[in-house]
Amino acid sequence: WNAIAERITFVNNHEYTFQPQMEVQHWGLGKRKRNEIEIRLPDSLQDANLSISVTDVAIEKDTTDNIISHFLLSSEIKGRVYNPAYYFSNNSDSVARHLDLVMLTNGWRRFKWEDVVKGKLPQITYPRDTSYLYLSGKLFGVARNQLSGTESIALLIKDTAASKMLIMGINTDGSFGDPNLILFDTLKVYYSLKSKFLSSAEARFMTDRLPAPNYTAFSKNFMYSNNIFDTTGMAHHISLASKALELANIDRGHVMQTVVIQTTKKPTVAVMDEKYTSGMFKGGDGYQFDLVNDPITGGYQNAFSYLQGKVAGLQINTNTTPPSLSWRGGSPAVFLDEIQTDADMVGTIPVTDIAYIKVFRPPFMGGFGGDNGAIAIYTRRGSDQAPGKGGLSSNTIAGYSPVKEFYSPNYDRFDPRNEHADIRSTLYWAPIITANQNNKSVKLSFYNNDVAKAFRVVIEGMTKDGLLTHYEQIME
Incomplete structure (x- = not known):
């Protein structure tokens, strides 16, 4: 069979929406006064996810579209x-006729009747x-x-704050992964393959993720013509922006009188010790090595070859796998970023990725096996990163964008x-x-803020079973 004629209609039964209730618990329309509102949902609703904004009512707002009209009409x-x-906007007959x-005057393009008949x-x-x-x-x-x-x-x-070791x-098929390790921001991952048959293998991370979209950067000569006519709200918004720029220029224009401060510069190893160590690893009696500012660091293969001959009594043999360590008749404990590990793992890290090494004389009370001393190795972070490539032993991967909290001042403190x-x-x-x-x-x-006389509260969201809401109220 073939479709002779068709038209679309909108069944506006209002079963797609729910209405939250808002009550102002504390009014504060004055300058920098505190306001508190409570939002309640109907008892019959399932789990809901809401988005709430409060803006200065004097700022012009685009009211031509919202979550309900977009999902149910303009996107369909x-x-x-x-x-x-x-x-x-309302349930009047005139609005219903206009919707019809x-x-x-619009066609339905969600499916083709020929495909429906064929079951495609x-x-x-x-x-x-x-x-x-x-x-x-x-x-x-x-x-x-x-x-x-x-x-x-x-x-x-x-990452910039801590380190974590995993096996x-x-x-x-060569793949590996941990679904419980969700990534945020940018991380650097060092890896080591234990099997001798995999010595030539290369590990690539996040191979199944979608490629990043290509964004076109506008040149400085790009001109944008705004054809929206000015309104009172737009003029108020421009006035606030101009005031913010004026205040920023005033702050930059304040020049303080010259102040001369005399102090003693700390040794670089003391600065590195404050930056990297914590807890039982901070301070104490030990050998300290700053590899960031040591010009001969690049001539060594790893941390153990760098330490050879630099610590009295510490014997290191790098010809064995793993490297053998001996000090006063025993083997010292090895820590990587204050996490106890084995010498084989540390030996795979290039010396150009190491910032600071601290060797503790026996006994070391900061970890298990410290009776024969300890070697604490810290990898570079932030500006201390080696400028060159770290080889195939490390990769930089990107996860979800870090969560940023919207700034809202607290004038009570x-x-x-x-x-x-x-x-x-x-x-x-x-x-x-x-x-x-x-x-x-x-x-x-x-x-x-300092200028608002009334507020516009907008609540939008969706429940677990698909109900939508768009609620707007003026506080004045």
Whole structure:
């Protein structure tokens, strides 16, 4: 059969939405006064995810679209809809007739009748995610018959704050990973392969992730023409921006009188000790080596070859695997970034990636096996990173973007930043607020700026079963 004629219609039964309730617990419309509001959800709702913003009501706001009109109308039809939020503004007959006119003048392109008759399902180009972005990788440069599934890879995961060591099994196809290790920000990963058959293999990380999109950078000569006519709100917004620029220029223009401070420069090893060590590793009687500022560091292969002949009584043999260490009749403990490890693992790290070494005389009370002393090795971080490549023993990988919290001042406590003028246009913003059956109420507080006389509160979100909400209220 063939379709002779068709038209689309919108069944606006309002079963797609829910209405939250907002109550102001504490009013503060004055300068820098505190406000507190409570948001309650209906008892019949499932888990909900909300986004809440509070802005200066004097700032012009685009009200032509919202979460309901976008999901249910403008994103569903192919043609452009002017002011889609209008068709959900109220339940009057005139708005319903206008919505039906939009249906008459737009075509439905979600499916083809010929495919429906044939039972042909649409092809899903981008299936939904089934897991998070976690640490994974694959070995290259090794044949499949060399992998039995019993091999392992040792990983040292390092960021700006801490380090973590892991041992992962390698599958027969060369892949490895840990779904429980979700990545954030940028990390540097050192790896070591224990098997001698894998000495020529290379580990590549995050091989299954999508490539980053290509963004076009605009040149300085790029001109943008804004055809939106000015309004009172836009003029107010420009006034606030000009005031912020003026205050920033004033702060930069303050020149203090010359102050001469005399002090004694600390030795570089003392600076490195303060920067890298903590707890039982800080201070004490030991040998200290600053590899960042040592010009002959590049002539050594690893930390143990660097230490040979530099510590009285410490005997190091780098010709064995792992390197043998002997001091006063015993073997000293080895720590990498204050995590006890074995000498074989440390021996794979290039000396150009090491910033500081501290050798403690026996006995060392900071860890197990310290009766015969200890060797604490610290890898470089931040500006101390070696300028050249670290070879195939390390990779830099990127995870999820780090979470940044929206700045909201607290005028009930002292903060030097509170001395500046407050001309924020957005007073509060929380992109993710979760509510569930056990907690249907959410309380939040914020402080007014120096100029706002009224606030606009906008709440948008979705429940677990797909109900939407767009709630807006003026506080004045």
